Amino acid sequence: SQELEQSPQSLIVQEGKNLTINCTSSKTLYGLYWYKQKYGEGLIFLMMLQKGGEEKSHEKITAKLDEKKQQSSLHITASQPSHAGIYLCGAESDSNYQLIWGAGTKLIIKP
Amino acid sequence: EAGVAQSPRYKIIEKRQSVAFWCNPISGHATLYWYQQILGQGPKLLIQFQNNGVVDDSQLPKDRFSAERLKGVDSTLKIQPAKLEDSAVYLCASSRRTGPSTDTQYFGPGTRLTVL
Numbered sequence: 008s009q010e011l012e013q014s015p016q017s018l019i020v021q022e023g024k025n026l027t028i029n030c031t032s033s034k035t036l037y038g039l040y041w042y043k044q045k046y047g048e049g050l051i052f053l054m055m056l057q058k059g060g061e062e063k064s065h066e067k068i069t070a071k072l073d074e075k076k077q078q079s080s081l082h083i084t085a086s087q088p089s090h091a092g093i094y095l096c097g098a099e100s101d102s103n104y105q106l107i108w109g110a111g112t113k114l115i116i117k118p
Numbered sequence: 119e120a121g122v123a124q125s126p127r128y129k130i131i132e133k134r135q136s137v138a139f140w141c142n143p144i145s146g147h148a149t150l151y152w153y154q155q156i157l158g159q160g161p162k163l164l165i166q167f168q169n170n171g172v173v174d175d176s177q178l179p180k181d182r183f184s185a186e187r188l189k190g191v192d193s194t195l196k197i198q199p200a201k202l203e204d205s206a207v208y209l210c211a212s213s214r215r216t217g218p219s220t221d222t223q224y225f226g227p228g229t230r231l232t233v234l
Contacts, residue, residue: 011160038220047207049122049225050161095160099220105174106223108160 009034011098013109020086021117028081028112030096038099039079040106041070043092050095053081083114091116119144122226124210130232136198139229143191143212149173150187151223152195153209161209167193168216197231205233 010033020026030039038057042050054063056072056079063070067084083090093113097106123142131137143150149168153161164183165175169190178185182201187193197204207228215221 040222042225047228047230049124049209049227050211052222052224055222097160103174104215104220105163105166106220108162110158110160 009098009100009107011096011107011109013094013096013112015112016110017113017115019115019117022087023085026083026086026114028094028114030079030081030098030109032077032098034077034101036072036076036079036098037101039070039072040097041079041081042095042097044095044111045092053094086114086116088116088118090114122210122212122224124208124226124229126229127227128230128232130234131200133202133233134199136196137200137231138197139195139208139210139231141193141195141210141226143193143210144224147212147214147224148190149213149215149221150193151209151211151213152185152193153211155207155209155228157206164195200231200233202233205231207231 012031014029040055041053044050054070059074059076061072069082072079093111095111096109152164155161164178165185166173167187170187185195207230209228211223211225213221213223
């Protein structure tokens with residue numbers, strides 16, 4: 008079965024610095040979703056990537072799906088306290104269109 | 119457009135008690151999902167409805183969990199009796215999905231359940 012691994016598990020970054028979170032799949036990715044979650048709350052949709060090489064941006068967050076379609080990265084430029092939270096990637100299963108999920112990356116922004 | 123609504127936001131119960139969660143999806147969304155998220159893990163799908171029919175409930179512990187979506191709109195998830203390991207955040211999501219494909223899922227704020 009397909010598995011998603013996120014790295015790092017947690018990250019502490021000085022405010023204003025850039026950072027990257029990775030999501031690696033054991034199989035080809037057909038659709039990759041990025042969500043953000045505040046502790047113990049619901050998930051907020053950020054972006055969806057489908058094509059190899061695709062890149063999308065929203066404010067200071069950029070997500071890419073690599074050409075081989077087995078990894079996605081989420082890059083935050085000039086981090087702010089509002090970026091703190093847990094970032095989760097979800098991928099379409101190749102068998103039943105359900106989403107399988109990574110365990111999340113916890114991001115802390117130091118002022 | 120109103121988002122996915124869930125209630126209650128928090129619930130604390132003793133083990134062996136019962137509890138129910140309610141979800142109202144985004145208007146017009148055909149598909150509704152219930153997930154269980156244990157701290158430090160990704161969401162685990164419990165049940166997926168399309169309109170008022172069950173699409174997937176393979177990971178729902180049917181001896182204690184039940185869910186329904188009457189009239190294809192709002193839904194309730196029940197646990198009876200609760201166990202300590204049921205302590206988690208219960209997330210409801212909805213999407214426009216109407217067939218064998220994926221579509222963006224939009225999540226409610228979740229219900230944090232603590233079983234003592």
